Every structure is written in structure tokens, then in C-alpha cells.
Amino acid sequence: MKSVATNSPAGFQAAKPVLAIEGLTVSFDGFKAVNDLNLYVDRNEVHVVIGPNGAGKTTVLDLICGKTKSTAGSIEFEGRELTKMREYDIVRAGVGRKFQNPSIYENLTVFENLEMSYPAGRKVFGALFFKRSAQVIARVEEVAGEIFLSDFLDKQADLLSHGQKQWLEIGMLLMQDPALLMLDEPVAGMSVSERVQTAELLNRISQGRSVLVIEHDMEFVKSIAHRVTVLHQGKVLAEGSMEAVQSNPKVIEVYLGH
């Protein structure tokens, strides 16, 4: 397990960020969805990326986790260059990613869903001889507790509510104990009380790891963000605390001017 950081994350600037994106560009037939982007995520930081539709937010996550290959630039994660790595190696290096629509295995139970993400038996023969040990069970139960699903372990995942599915996917990422957790619109489709619970969940799990979140819900962003980056047309428009960003005239222009 990770040692819990002692500093307050908000004002803490590590000497070296966990994730350093520099000069990142991706072009789809000439259209630059992400254009010479620089973005840094510090240790133990909850970093939220906001921006209008089509700003390139999801594409940035795609680039980090290797789903999309960059045209230029570098993504350095804990000293390793991600742009050259395979998706599964990126995950194994400690990057977890939640998709925009809850992406869970609907005909497996909650337990099995979590177990699938347990970081053992990831290779062919490992999976063939994987055993459900006491250790695995304990870990699944621990994570299930964190994501409010302790009572649903035996339930088939497609019977969960939309919000619970979102949590389940977050739980699947927690199973991997990633150093960087990336969440694409984690509270989309959630009720107000679920949003509050999710904010609490994020604040809890960001202890000892960095979290990169894409979100539209400003109330929610306010409740979790240590730092906010505004993307516009594939570039950073503004960066800073939520208050600073919200009062930035350029940001207001982009959001209201459209």
C-alpha cells in the first residue's frame, strides 16, 4: 500500500510531477484535436480538466492511456515515456482509466467484475491457473466497501443503478491500485446524493495517488478539484484554482460566447 501523503495536496508542489505532458499533438487528417498541449499532474493531486464539447478532453485521456497514438510530443509518467508503450503496459505501470459510459462486465457479478481487475493472472497462463485466494477475496471486499457496494457483491452487474455502475468501474480501477487514476465524467447520470457520495469517494481515494478528472458539473468540480485546467480547441486556455479559472475572462468568453 502507498504511504499516505503528509502534505496538504492543494498547495503542495512536488519537485517532479507524476505525469508530465509536453508538446502533445494529435492530428486526425489535418484536424488537430490536441494541439501542442502541456499539462502536469502532481503527486496526490486531484486535477480536473474542463472545457466545452470538442475541446479534446477525452482525446487527452485516450492519448495518455494509449488508446490513441500521438502525432508529436511526450507523455512522461513517473519517468517513463507512455507514448511508446502498449496499452496494457501503461496500465501495469500504474495508470487506470474510467470510460465516459460505465464500462463494466454486465453479465458478471460485482465480485467477479472487481476480481477481473485484480492485478494477478494477467498473462495467458497466469489467468489459466489463477486461484481465488483469501487475499483476492479480502481485497475485493475492501474495495467494495470503498465504493459503497459491499451489499451487492453477488448481484449481477447489469442490475445496478447507473450511479452504482459508475462506482463499480471506479472500484475496478482501485483494484489495480494505480498511481494515476483518470476518470472521464464520473458523475454523469448520477443523482444529487450520489454526486455527493462520489465527491467524498474521490477525496478519499486521492490519498496517496493522483487523479485526473474530466467533468462538466461545476459544483462537483468545485468539491473535488485541487487544480483546474481549461481546454479549448486542443490547447490549454487557463489553469489554476477553481476560483481563478472561473473569474478568468478568457474562460468566460469561451463558455458564454458560444
Added chain:
Amino acid sequence: MEWLSDFGAIAVMQGFNGLSVFCVLLLMALGLAIIFGQMGVINMAHGEFLTVGAYTTYVISSLTLHYVPAMQPYYFFFAIVASFFIAGALGWLVEWAMISKLYHRPLDTLLATWGLSLVMQQAFRSIFGAREVGAEMPEWIMGSWAPTAAVDIPKNGLFVMGLTFLCTATIFLMLYRSRWGLQVRATMQNRVMSRAVGINTKKVDRMTFALGCGVAGVAGAAFTTIGSTGPTAGSLYIVDTFLTVVFGGAASLVGTIASAFTIAQAQSIMEFFLSGSMAKVLTLSAVILILMLRPQGLFSIKVRK
């Protein structure tokens, strides 16, 4: 200088040979490019729709010869049109009864249409017999055109070439310049959205599939000028045709044309040096190898998902 002109003549005829193969392949592939490329439907019975066209031509030629022999020189044009509509109507029916129930299950579509192809082959055998039949060709399509003493170009090849050009141009215009084409492309890109803006996507699917089958029928009619027709004539080409469409980049019509051209020329050039079967083995292997390097096909656009 004698050898040079001989060489030239061989090159011209060989080139023409390749062009003929190209036309045959392209005519086959056009229908598939619409059905597979645009709709994403795998129709393993595509070859049988071609056979339907060929048999239609055969029947019309026999009927003409029997009842109105005077019309014999002209029946062929009528046969092409009839092949288009009969194969198209059959396609319409198939879409209604089978394909429409299997969207979202591409692999199952593949198997079901394979079953359909077996049924159709046996139906041909029951109706027309297992032996190959040939349509009686009009005089003007027979023989060859010899611009010089050494060069000898068959007229039926020229005819097929013309027909291929016509079909390709028509489909190109329909797909990229007509309102219907716009609807097809819109539906294939975003079905829900298309429905929302008032496109009857079911009808678009059905008409598109029928059109693809109709084009296969025209290809079948054209084939009768080159060879005879048997119950399994169409199925012989199905793998080549699929590879052609896939190789070109499924959704690109230009890609299909380019890939048909490449495959046909490669095959006919290799056939000059090797046996026919080895040429085919090499061509298909090369296509597969290139596909492994470039799974999205020759012509495809990089899109943001």
C-alpha cells in the same frame, strides 16, 4: 525491331487481359462495396446474386431465340436491365426476411447468408440442371478487334469494360452526388441521428441492399459474354471479391477500384510467368500480408472516435 513490336503486342494484350480481370473483379466488388463497405453487412450469397443475373440473361436469350429471333442482336440490353431488377428484387426480399433481423450480429449474418447461398445454389441446380449453360451471344459482341496484325483484342472484353465503366460511374454519382446517396452515407454513419432528421433508415437499408444485389445481377449478365454459367459460378469469386473490398478499405469506393485494379494486374502478370493457381496463391497471399500490415485497407481515413 521485330522483337520489339512483338514485345509491345504481348504487353498490350497482357495489359488488356489484366484489364478484363479487373473489370470482372470490379463489377463483382461494386455490389459488395455498397453492401459490405457502406452497410457493413457481410453477404456471403453475393456470388449467387451474380449467378441470378447470369441465369436471367440465359433465360432471356433462350426466350428471344425461340419467340422473336429478329430481336436477337438487341436482347442483351434488355437482359442487363432485367438482371438488375430481378437480382435487386430478390435482394430486397432477402433483406426483408433475413438481413434486417441480423444487424448488429455481423458474424451471424455471415453464416446465415452462407446458408442462403447453399439454398440458392441448389435451387439453380434444381431449375437449370447441374450442367453449365451459355447464353447465345449476339453477333456484334463476338470476334475481336485487331488494330495491328499482332494485337488482337476480344470485343466481349471491350463490352464488359464499357459496362463496368458505366456501372462504376453511375454508382459513384448516386452515392456521392444524389440525395439518396447522402441518406445512405448519413444512415451508415449515424443511424439514430438520421432517423431523428426524418430519414427512413429501414427503407434506406433495404434499397441499398437491393441496389448492391442488382449490381451483382448486372455483373452476372456481363459474365455471360465471357463464360458459361453453372450453379456454383458465383461462389467461386466470393473470397476474391471480399478481399478486394477489404483490401481497398471497406468504406471507400475509390479504394475498391484501386484494389481491384492492383489485384487484377498482379494476377494477370503473374499468370504470364507462373501457373494460374500459383498466381492466385501468390496474389491472395500478398493481399493478406498487406492487410496484416495495414488492417484498415489501402484507402481509409483516420477518424476520431
Added chain:
Amino acid sequence: MKNAYESLLGGKQGAIGLLVLATLILVVFPLLLDTFRLNMVGKYLTYAFVAVGLVLCWGYGGILSLGQGIFFGVGGYCMAMFLKLEASDPESTKIQSTPGIPDFMDWNQITELPMMWQPFHSFSFALLAVIAVPTLLALIIGVAMFKRRVGDVYFSIVTQAIAAILTILIIGQQGLTGGVNGITDLKTLLGWDIRPDSSKVILYFVNAFLLLGCVLLGRFILTSKLGRLLMAMRDKEERVRFSGYDVASFKIFVFCVAAAFSAIGGAMFALQVGFMSPSFVGIVPSIEMVIFAAVGGRMSLLGAVYGTLLVSFGKTYFSESFPELWLYLMGGLFIVVVMYFPNGIAGLWETHGRKWLSRYSLGKKLFGVPEVKARVFTAKPVEKAAPRELETTP
């Protein structure tokens, strides 16, 4: 598809299902059928190897190979080459212009055994080759296709094209392969005559045991975490990939296993039937093997065996009595099964058969659905994940 497998049962049902199948092919068939018919069933059971492999790679892995005939054929050829060399000793081939080489080579004016054939003098090499060559081939195809993320449909088409290529090659290289006739007149295996009835019965049992072994191995794979991963991949490939799994390697693995199974079937075919020819390699036989699995139930290892037997019986019966009808039936079967019974016999059994049998007390005891019991997770370590969604037992 899901509903039929919602109520899939665990260990006891699996064991009973396997027992029923074992009884059928090890006891019932040998007692009821004469040697000729038994040999025929043996031939069908060699196809069942392919169908069982297809359940793994198509049913669970979601990759539809339309080229399983390739592996069946290559496995069969490897075995046939060994047997042919044994049958072509200089004594029995002394009338040839070059004694000691297979007859078809002599007919093709070949005067020396080709390099490719040399190692097949050794039985252990041949046995190894039966498994290794097809598996290696599958590995190459699999790596090339899945690492490059070729889509499902493209994969099907490409495997079909490879089957076509291989057939053309085999037919074209007459001197090397026996051409369209294949390798015929196989006589002895290490001096043991494989032609008399007594040998055929023994080979039938060897074949049956191998098949049951493959079914068991298949079940082991499917009930492991790998089996669950396959299902998860079919559903949410991206999620699996971004949970740290190399999706391609799992697909390659099941594809290789399916190929190895098919190859064993092919080798047993050559032994039992006494020849191997390109007519088992190409597009048509490959896709026929898919219909075996589809009829039996693409998600059921045992179903695949029943499906193979049923369709093959049907084919033999109809093509003997009503050859006209057979293609209609076969085609119709493809259409109807795929459109209306995607789970095949196994699915029908789950929805109807089991219920029907439960009316009788013995049937209920053996096959009855236990009181609908939510699968409660018990926190016992080292418990085989109860495979509710993994295996069905017709």
C-alpha cells in the same frame, strides 16, 4: 443469448452431462452399431474436435475462424505423411520406377523423397508435427491478425482466404501432396495394420478418449479466469485492455488451442479413414464445421459434439437417400439456427429439455433445475469460480 445461460448449472450438472456423453460414445454406440457404422461415427467424432475448438474460439472468444479446415487438414496430412512413408517401403513399391517413395510421387516423375517429407520417417516427429505445425500456423496467423487488431469480420474473411490458398496449393503441388486425390492407401501404423475391423474398433476408442480429453481441457480453460476474460472481452474489449490485459494474447491462445484440437481430429481422421485429401481443408468443409458447433450450441462444449454427430448423420442419410434435399436442408439449417436458435441444441435443452425431464423423478434428480438459488458467494478461498455463465450441459 444470455437468458439461456442465466440458469447454467455448476459442477454436478457438468459431470452428469459429460457422463451421459461418455456413456453414449463409449458404451451405447459400440454396443449398438456394427463396425462399419461405428467407424462412421468415429469419423464424425474427428470433426467434433474441430467443433469443440470452435466453441472455445468462436463461442467464447468471439473469433469466428472460417479456416479450421486448415488445421484439421494439416494435422491430418502430418499423420498421413508418416503412414504413407510406412506404406511405401521399397518392397511393396518395387514396381515403381523409384521404389521406396510414395506412389503419387512416382506418378509425378519424382525420383527422390522431397526434403519436406524426410523427417516424417520418424513416428515421434510425426506425432509432434501433428500438434506443433498447426498450432504454429495458428500462432503466426493469430499474432499477425490480433496484434494488429484486425476486426472480427476481417479475421473470418482472411481465414477463409487462407483456407482457399492452402487448398489451391495442395492441389497444385501434386508431386508433394498427392494433389486432389490426397494421400491414400494408408496401411499400417508402426507395423500394426489399421485396416481390419479389430483395429478400427481400437482406433474408435482412442479417438473417443482423446475427444473427451479435449472436452475436459476445454472446460478447464473456460472455468478458469481465462474463460471469464474471454467472455469479458467479447462484451467490453476496451475495458479488458485497459485493465492491464494484452487482449491479443488471449485471443491467440484460444485460437491456437482450437487449432491444436482440430489437428488432433485431423490426425485421427487419417488413421481411422485411411486417407487425407484437400477436400477437408478448404472453405466448404471449414464452414460446415462451424455449422456443427452452431447447431450444437456455440457456447457448449458438449453440445458441439452432439451437433457434429447430428448434422453428420443427417448429411450421410440425406445425401444417400435424397441428395437433392440435402443442400436445401443444410442451407436452411444455417439460416434457422443462426436466426432463431443461436444457442443451438444446448440452448433448447436448457430452456425446454431440462424442464421436461424434471417431470420424472429420476430425471429431476439428475437434470432438474435446483430451486432458483441466487449464486451466493461464499468466502471460501481456493474455490473454483462457480461457472454459471461458462459451461452448459446438454
